[in-house]
Amino acid sequence: MPLSEHEQRLFEQIERSLAEDPKFASAVRATDPRFHAKRRMIAAAVFLLAGMGLLVYGVAISVPPLGVGGFVVMLGALAFGMQAYRRGQTTDLHAVGGTATRRTRSRRGGLVDRLEERWRRRPEGDV
Numbered sequence: 871m872p873l874s875e876h877e878q879r880l881f882e883q884i885e886r887s888l889a890e891d892p893k894f895a896s897a898v899r900a901t902d903p904r905f906h907a908k909r910r911m912i913a914a915a916v917f918l919l920a921g922m923g924l925l926v927y928g929v930a931i932s933v934p935p936l937g938v939g940g941f942v943v944m945l946g947a948l949a950f951g952m953q954a955y956r957r958g959q960t961t962d963l964h965a966v967g968g969t970a971t972r973r974t975r976s977r978r979g980g981l982v983d984r985l986e987e988r989w990r991r992r993p994e995g996d997v
Contacts, residue, residue: 907958914951918944 924940
């Protein structure tokens, strides 16, 4: 249902007032999952490079456990980076200053999630 002109004007006025509030903007930015995901991906890249360095150094000085450790660090950093990337792609809604959240269902939901979705989409006239 589209908004009336009066509702649209009120909505735009609320948006402008919220955009001008620096405290609100910093609170929203602090709860933005993309902000945290970007930091985590940068940390993962640093650990990936450190793991590569350990691997090369371990091979160069002929210490196999050091090379294996570098490889393990690389794998962990890669997994951490992929997880951060996926979390940055989701859309979480947070209440500013509160604890209420709503997560969207992932495409790889389980059987129960798919059945619940079908139940919600069923035609109401057949009952």
